[in-house]
Amino acid sequence: MATPSSSNGQDNRLTSVGIYMVATNEYLELWKSTAKSIESKAFLSSDELVIYLFTNRSADAVEWAKGNLKRVKLITSEIGAWGWPEATLLRYEFINEFQKYIKADFLMYLDSDMEIYRDFSERLQAVLGNSSIAVVQHPGFARPRGFLYAIEIIKNPRLVRPLIKKIKSRSKGLGSWEENQFSSAYVEPQKRIRYVHGAIWFGWNEDFLKMCEILSMRVRDDLDRNHIAVWHDESHLNWYASNYPVKILDNRFSGFQKYKHLKYWPAYVGTIEKEPNQGRRPTDQGDFD
Numbered sequence: 001m002a003t004p005s006s007s008n009g010q011d012n013r014l015t016s017v018g019i020y021m022v023a024t025n026e027y028l029e030l031w032k033s034t035a036k037s038i039e040s041k042a043f044l045s046s047d048e049l050v051i052y053l054f055t056n057r058s059a060d061a062v063e064w065a066k067g068n069l070k071r072v073k074l075i076t077s078e079i080g081a082w083g084w085p086e087a088t089l090l091r092y093e094f095i096n097e098f099q100k101y102i103k104a105d106f107l108m109y110l111d112s113d114m115e116i117y118r119d120f121s122e123r124l125q126a127v128l129g130n131s132s133i134a135v136v137q138h139p140g141f142a143r144p145r146g147f148l149y150a151i152e153i154i155k156n157p158r159l160v161r162p163l164i165k166k167i168k169s170r171s172k173g174l175g176s177w178e179e180n181q182f183s184s185a186y187v188e189p190q191k192r193i194r195y196v197h198g199a200i201w202f203g204w205n206e207d208f209l210k211m212c213e214i215l216s217m218r219v220r221d222d223l224d225r226n227h228i229a230v231w232h233d234e235s236h237l238n239w240y241a242s243n244y245p246v247k248i249l250d251n252r253f254s255g256f257q258k259y260k261h262l263k264y265w266p267a268y269v270g271t272i273e274k275e276p277n278q279g280r281r282p283t284d285q286g287d288f289d
Helices: 027-041 058-068 091-101 121-128 146-155 159-170 205-225 232-243 260-264
Strands: 018-024 048-055 072-076 106-110 114-115 133-137 194-203 245-250 270-271
Touching: 018 027, 018 091, 027 048, 027 058, 027 114, 048 091, 058 072, 072 091, 091 205, 091 232, 106 205, 121 133, 121 146, 121 245, 133 205, 146 260, 159 245, 194 232, 194 270, 205 232
Parallel strands: 018 048, 018 106, 048 072, 133 245
Antiparallel strands: 106 194, 114 270, 133 194
16 A cells, blocks of 8 residues: 655664654645654754655655755655545554565654654653653643642633543543444553553654554454544554553653643644644545546
């Protein structure tokens, strides 16, 4: 499905970094903004930085990159004109089928509606430790601890609803895990501790690609039974984070300026605020005729 259209070991620096991204249809315009922030602010100490972009607009992306990306190398992979939710749900499959072309030692997935505010390379290295996979707590479910949590609830009553849902579902933490036991993404209540964001995750090459292989098969298993998990690829990532050893990073690695309660974690990376449902046009099967 995914074929390229263009062109080791761990040490104290993330010397060779690859960033996977998906941008179909109008999402390519959002991707350009994200790519610019990567160019100027991401992994500044790395010797090699590559964006692996899955898109149905490869020619447009390559032409734009010629005039805008100097430090970052772009490699595109042509995929179908997928809309919502397939473009996001199939990301593990895209990566899995592309993995033989990957050379970077350290890999990252980043949504195309994110922005890098400042370089986080040194901080990421400091918190990774011996972890092979790192994920990030979802900004919608991040909360300060203790007295500060109580203050935030008083200031923002909307924070109460997720708390009530947590209690009713018998979960240990806040989140929107897949609760349908029919799904491969189902997470048992006792394992629902910290809900992670599907927009950004990291890992060393072998472990990152192995995770994508596992999740690709589980997504396909759901699809073969005509089921899509409640939050698509993110539901499957949370299944993995609940069942495998991962490092869960705080919201400095995934913020959202609209959420005032995230002020306790000044962000290195954040979600771009968009119009409601922007870029979420359903897949038009006529695009594949």
